[in-house]
Amino acid sequence: MSLKFHLPDEVNCNNEKFRVFITKEQIDERLAQLGTQLDKKFEGKRPIFIGVLNGAFIFLADIMRHVSIDCEVDFMKLSSYGDEKVSSGQVTELKHVDANLEGRHVILVEDIVDTGLSINFLVKRVKEMNPASVSVLTLLHKKDATRHDVQLDYVGFEIPDAFVLGYGLDYAQEGRNLAQIYVIESHE
Ligand code: 5GP
Numbered sequence: 001m002s003l004k005f006h007l008p009d010e011v012n013c014n015n016e017k018f019r020v021f022i023t024k025e026q027i028d029e030r031l032a033q034l035g036t037q038l039d040k041k042f043e044g045k046r047p048i049f050i051g052v053l054n055g056a057f058i059f060l061a062d063i064m065r066h067v068s069i070d071c072e073v074d075f076m077k078l079s080s081y082g083d084e085k086v087s088s089g090q091v092t093e094l095k096h097v098d099a100n101l102e103g104r105h106v107i108l109v110e111d112i113v114d115t116g117l118s119i120n121f122l123v124k125r126v127k128e129m130n131p132a133s134v135s136v137l138t139l140l141h142k143k144d145a146t147r148h149d150v151q152l153d154y155v156g157f158e159i160p161d162a163f164v165l166g167y168g169l170d171y172a173q174e175g176r177n178l179a180q181i182y183v184i185e186s187h188e
Contacts (some may be wrong), residue, residue, distance in 0.1 A: 005179035007062065011165070013175045018165050018182035025061075027167065027180070030156050034137070035066025037154065038107070045132075046070045047105040050097055052122065053077040055111035058168035058176070059116055059139045059156075074099045076125075078118055091121045101116070101129040111168050112140040116148030140164065140181070159183075 011018045038047075046069075053075050064073065077095035106126050109163035113119050119136055126134050139156040165171050166178030176184070 008180050011175065011178065013165055013171045016171070017185040018175075019185055020180050021159075021164060021183040022167075022181040024180050027156075031066050032064055034063060034154055034156065035068075038063075038067050038137075039069050041135075042071070042105060042107075043069050045105045046072065047107050048072040048074060048099055048101065049107045049109050049137075050126070051075045051098075051109045052111070052118070053095065054176070055168050055170065056109050059111055059135075060109045063137070072099065076122065078121070089117065091118055093121075095126065096179055097126075097129075101126060101131045104131050104132045105133045105135075107135045107137050108163075110136065110138040112142065112164070113138045113150060113152060114142045114145050116146040117152040119150050119152075119188055120148040139167070 002159045005024060007024060009020050043127070047137045049060060049064060049071060051057060051073065060073070064071070074097050075095065076093065076097050079090070079094055080124065095158070108122055108126065110119055120130065123134055135153040136151065137154040138152055141144045141152060141155045141158050142156050142161045145161040163171070163184040165175040167181050168176050169181070
């Protein structure tokens, strides 16, 4: 049975209007390119993909199906924005990784890097566990909003500093099931 994707052109979420910004075709095409790059880079290294919950769960599931080398998966979870559209500026770890990362090639998988606070925190946390290498893969990057020192090895799309929704990303827990990425209209 194939999936029936939810693909409206416009959505209303928590009384805000959003319009389609990155289509399913664009996402599929970019994920195939990223999968090829990851296959080449990590061939024979059995990397461990660590998805950052909750937002990265769809991206992680899809990118893994574009990778054909041996690999593993695990998850970490940080405190979230809550129901707001702006960061609280504080990060705490809600779920630690289960795997032993010592000597492993780690690929941290984020849905979006905004200020860079979360990924900066995660890279430091993972490095404390003596991995062989740490790489960062993010679907989206708000370059103009990034203030923290971050090295992003693989970026799906550079996007402007506007609130986005869908493909795993939520607004007050809604909208994660949208198969495309939407941008808030009021930021136009
Ligand atoms: P940062 O720590 O880089 O400021 O923010 C990273 C986290 O903030 C992401 O993992 C995501 O949960 C949330 N976030 C940042 N920008 C957006 C956005 O435009 N839309 C949504 N839904 N979440 C965002």
